[in-house]
Amino acid sequence: MPEISTAEAILKAKCPRCHIGDIYKHPALHTGFSQTHKTCPHCGLMYEQEPGFFFGAMYISYAFAVAILLGTSFVLYFGFNDPPTWVYMLAVPLVTLLFVPFSFRYSRVLYLYAFGGIRYDRSFARDRSNP
Structure with a gap:
């Protein structure tokens, strides 16, 4: 699986650590557009760093x-x-x-990338099922 850039990961709403796992459970044009995964389905990163973490996304x-x-x-x-x-x-x-739906989702994604203190880690980007 080829690596994707941080900009592409933000546009696709992917995990900031592995750039593979989805942040949201459903696409933007779905009634559940705001439902996020608690943790990254690929690397296990906990998205909400602390209770109320995403309140700051309201400014974005x-x-x-x-x-x-x-x-x-x-x-x-x-x-x-x-x-x-x-x-x-x-x-x-x-x-x-x-x-x-788009402003809600991307404000949270941008906030997570900017203020989550999480950086891309190539070791988490590898396919876990194929070591």
């Missing part, structure tokens, strides 16, 4: 929400020639809600 999620709000507003303003206010009132919350 907030930044995502602001970016989505501003991006949607700019697209409406410049791309659709500043439509009436009701279009903004309808489109901005709708687009924000559509992106909730």
